[in-house]
Amino acid sequence: MMKKIKISGKKLVIKKGDITEEDTEAIVNAANSSLMGGGGVDGAIHSKGGPVILEECKKIRETEYPEGLPTGKAVITSGGNLKARYVIHTVGPVCSSGKLTEDKARLLKDAYYNSLRLASERGIKTIAFPSISTGAYRCPVEESSKIALKTAIDFLKEDRTVQEVRFVLFTDYIYEIYKKSLEELVK
Numbered sequence: 492m493m494k495k496i497k498i499s500g501k502k503l504v505i506k507k508g509d510i511t512e513e514d515t516e517a518i519v520n521a522a523n524s525s526l527m528g529g530g531g532v533d534g535a536i537h538s539k540g541g542p543v544i545l546e547e548c549k550k551i552r553e554t555e556y557p558e559g560l561p562t563g564k565a566v567i568t569s570g571g572n573l574k575a576r577y578v579i580h581t582v583g584p585v586c587s588s589g590k591l592t593e594d595k596a597r598l599l600k601d602a603y604y605n606s607l608r609l610a611s612e613r614g615i616k617t618i619a620f621p622s623i624s625t626g627a628y629r630c631p632v633e634e635s636s637k638i639a640l641k642t643a644i645d646f647l648k649e650d651r652t653v654q655e656v657r658f659v660l661f662t663d664y665i666y667e668i669y670k671k672s673l674e675e676l677v678k
């Protein structure tokens with residue numbers, strides 16, 4: 492299950508899969524503010540990437556974010572044992588009522604945008620995202636997918652460094668929603 496489109500000569504891909512297997516230069520982690528690991532995609536990335544990732548996250552906490560990484564911001568570590576050379580850690584909003592309010596939508600967009608900008612600043616050409624905030628943080632997939640895809644499309648139109656953005660979706664259900672959202676956005 493995969494769909495590719497071109498945006499200003501660059502690639503936007505949606506596919507079903509496990510992001511810890513991706514061979515993009517960077518993969519993005521849907522972390523929490525502590526940066527100390529957790530469940531879901533965060534747990535999978537730390538367990539496959541090994542202890543180097545957590546060590547670097549601890550240093551980032553000590554030196555840059557003693558109170559934790561604010562929602563919508565992004566930081567970068569190496570990828571440890573992963574195929575990806577880097578992991579970009581970002582924190583999406585918590586949709587406690589299951590609703591994506593205007594504030595939460597903006598924070599979700601920030602999480603994608605700041606991850607993309609950090610990648611570009613570091614000269615990273617290929618990056619893979621999971622569907623941030625749509626697991627434990629309970630944001631609705633349909634609206635969240637539109638924010639994710641729109642932010643990536645707008646970014647690819649402007650940026651000169653990033654050549655490929657992949658969305659790696661864990662279930663058929665989420666993949667199908669992203670596919671529908673992408674068709675609506677680029678029709």
Ligand code: AR6
Pocket residue numbers: 508509510511521522523528529530531532533534535583621622623624625626627628629659660661662665
């Ligand atoms: N590859 C790709 N996507 C995955 C994988 C994987 N290996 N595993 C899960 N997903 P979640 P959140 C999907 O809960 O909602 C953690 O405990 C999953 O199906 O991982 O942003 C953190 O530490 C879902 O669509 O992240 C935070 O405390 C998506 O990834 C909190 O969860 C995001 O689900 C963050 O919650």
